Amino acid sequence: MTDISSPASAPAAFGGATHLECTRCGTRYESETLQRLSPCCEKPLYPRYDLAAIGARLRREDLAGRSADLWRYAELLPVRNPAHAVRLGEGWTPMIETPRLATRLGIGRCWVKDEGQNPTASFKARGLCMAISRAAELGIREVAIPSAGNAGSATAAYAAAAGMAAHVVVPRDTPHPIIQEMLALGADVELFDGLITDCAARVGEGVREHGWFDLSTLKEPYRVEGKKTMGYEVAEQLGWTLPDVIIYPTGGGTGLVGMWKAFDEMEAMGWIGSARPRMISVQAAGCAPIVRAFEEGTEYAEPWRDAHTYASGLRVPRAVGDFLILDAVRRSGGSALAVSDEEMREWTPIVGRDTGIFCAPEGAATAVAAARLRESGAIGPDDSVVLFNTGSGLKYVI
């Protein structure tokens, strides 16, 4: 791979985690063998780093001129050997200021972080890039994933780039462009009658029968490390400040908890202060387990029954990281709210005309949420707001 970092600045130093830590009880595990959920609590494991040492030798200004992808943060990522980094141009997506949309919403400043410009046209590239790079580093040659769609595309792409076999199980009614993309990328694709949770059970069978490595989100420790780079990028692209509000469409929620982790890491290195954006979790009215748990004040979210929404990325009835999402939303002073499919359909061309971005329904959902929170006063007229468009609208064309 050609290093497209600038010769004028120091290249990123690949590091790796010091250990893994149970997100529930804090028990430590070593990071150099394959891990899934924590053996202690059956909860997600987070990689941890020697942030004091990294912060002492790496200033945030040193990042200038590094490669225009998420590997600019290599010291804070789990891959140890650059040769194992599978690179297709993931991350460092544009932060697009959208003044006409801000005026429509009645807010001070508004940006769309356009994740549709990732490889495979969605934010899923970040997590799967990291999980597959790290799996390759630990000797894995065959991976499997249940997906609502976009994660399957990203898995197919990074597995192909790494020369691995990929098995993807998706609901039968996954958007057609996504299925075509996975097939063109050489994945073994199984269409399954059911939701992503049913597909996960099917992957479980393959894991037991064939020894596939399961890339389900937060069931292995590295997808979140790819996703957290969205948090680093928000800060760096806004000149090492954070917005007042971040609105994030939440299926599995790894992006939201990943950004929350990134903020803590940056503070530990002295790159930002202790202020945090209000984190807003948006779900579909037809599948809103996090919203319900937020409103009911519970620590965990009950699985949602009869989940339905055309925003396939939001059709996730149960999130393994539910307690992490709810914790970040609550501690940030944020909230969780659901929007209807009709509202997403209505707002897709509104966002398009105001910004020039053909967003995914999940992206449109964040604009709907912004409008509603502005109306309720939860977002004020002077607030700065970052909306996450998690993918290109092209992936949802029927």
Add this chain to the structure above:
Amino acid sequence: MTDISSPASAPAAFGGATHLECTRCGTRYESETLQRLSPCCEKPLYPRYDLAAIGARLRREDLAGRSADLWRYAELLPVRNPAHAVRLGEGWTPMIETPRLATRLGIGRCWVKDEGQNPTASFKARGLCMAISRAAELGIREVAIPSAGNAGSATAAYAAAAGMAAHVVVPRDTPHPIIQEMLALGADVELFDGLITDCAARVGEGVREHGWFDLSTLKEPYRVEGKKTMGYEVAEQLGWTLPDVIIYPTGGGTGLVGMWKAFDEMEAMGWIGSARPRMISVQAAGCAPIVRAFEEGTEYAEPWRDAHTYASGLRVPRAVGDFLILDAVRRSGGSALAVSDEEMREWTPIVGRDTGIFCAPEGAATAVAAARLRESGAIGPDDSVVLFNTGSGLKYVI
């Protein structure tokens, strides 16, 4: 718009052209009023810059740390005022080394320049970004374009971002995802029975009747300036060297002639030497006017009759810049060849599995061409080759 350039390096200084020049006879025109084809020869006009002055104050190393889009080359672009730059993240696309594809092709090194990661998922973003920014700077509020598809999407996006009205005329059988995208971006879309050349006539009527500004490629002087940045990026991303061979899918051919112009500009500034890649123009067997002209040794290309190919970007029976394409191909020691739709269909999943890139048929065509030229000996086993994937395969899903 937030400036995502690094605070550590000097920001790009917006400059603008000194004048426009007829590509046929060299007659000069001033650049600050709207121009279309040259009044002298009815041929494309090229913006020219004071390259001696720019080269004296701007070293290629100064680009390190600038924004990760085509505006890093702002001194070499026609927009004068940064406030007129309409930015959606265009350019600085990844240059992805593809070792397994190189092995399959039997060549030394191979990269895919993945233009599918642009806004609206194709290379057309570059040209339309520049044309619309410059049109905005010159006071235009309403634009029109005939398109084979992708240029229409890009026009819709940049016009929306600039707050302009956009009229797009495309063949009725333009791929469905592209039409959906244009509509979501608020364009006035007209489906027309015929090819892009027939659509151009329809746009001509709108120009006469309603005063629309016509963005047809090379009929205004600025799309080529956006496209030329592909040439700057190839050089910068390969450490200020150029590959032995560049293979480029050619419809209107603006990208190929733009890169050729960029190489000359870089040489004039002392950024590269006089060596040039062999420029290979690839067309579809069902629409190959440049290939025919190359083989027959003519200076211009006769329009192709009954053009047909599913690679909609190659369905361009007549290119205004035909003589510029043929001149660059010949002077570079390159060639022009046609590949069949069947070969593009066959190679799309081959490229997918080897690289992790879901390419457009036009991108697959470049791999077909590489295989054929390797077989004929026109590409040697030690050659370095850059293939241009001009768009995402998602735009062609049926």
